[in-house]
Amino acid sequence: MRIVAGEWRRHPLRAPAGDATRPTADRTRETLFSMLASRLGSFDGLAVADLFAGSGALGLEALSRGAASCLFVEQDAAALRVLRANIASLRAQARCNVHAGSATQIGPARQMLDLVLLDPPYGSGTGGVALDRMIRLGWIGPASWIALEVGAKEDARLPAFTIDAERKVGAARLVLARPNLD
Template identity: 35%
Template structure:
């Protein structure tokens, strides 16, 4: 099913088939349903009860999908006011418990007091090229649980300089987008 402009849907869990209102903003690129379905099939054994961080939330589709499927909490970080307001509105309308929205820039948010998360969605605006800087802030700032999983969405073919203790678990491609799930290892020296 293709998303209607301005609306996308949650594809699984207790909020399944709920529609999300999406503001029309330049550069807003919701993760496609097919990619979300694949990702959450990968995450199915570990999603229940996890604390998640949707770092560059945009529409919040990834974090809302996580809440729908049993994540205990999701911290959404989104600096664009219209997107953050739409996300708050969707959380309230769906009565989704455990979601909190921070109207903040991702890098600024990560300079705050760390709270370890077991699952992080790292899908920054492609034009900003923030993967390496945000990944290293996550790793060095104490934001990741010992065995955290990190989802990274990037342009196909992009060379990403991620922390050396993030081990690729699974990956796929959808058009010009690469999506990958990494597992954080504790006993690998950082480079």
């Protein structure tokens, strides 16, 4: 596993051992960020969150491409150790905030986010739960973008969002959405 593009292009990333974490494959990440780039134009200066962060590959990819900051949320102890090691290997600590806890229990917003990246366990429905909470607590605003990875055959139910694009990549389906906020 490696960073696909940007400042840290080709830099290797560690992944947690075992089956508890399923890192997003390089090809899937490349497809996701291509989809996002065509909509966002640039990642420069964005405030990003990587929920269900695991190794941190999604958030670190955004930082490599110019995002200003990333909030990483992960509850698994082994994944947290690898996530912190990956951040340290890139010397990215100043641009990262690691929250050890459940993405479905995140507290009130410290800032509104431009981009929320989610890769929850397939078939769990926890991505939608986390997003609903983030809207209620002020993390997500009208200009925010959501990128959700689900299983290829999974239905991504996001009632509070309008789906902008979906693409199947291997065993995953990538969903880009915008909030329905007035």
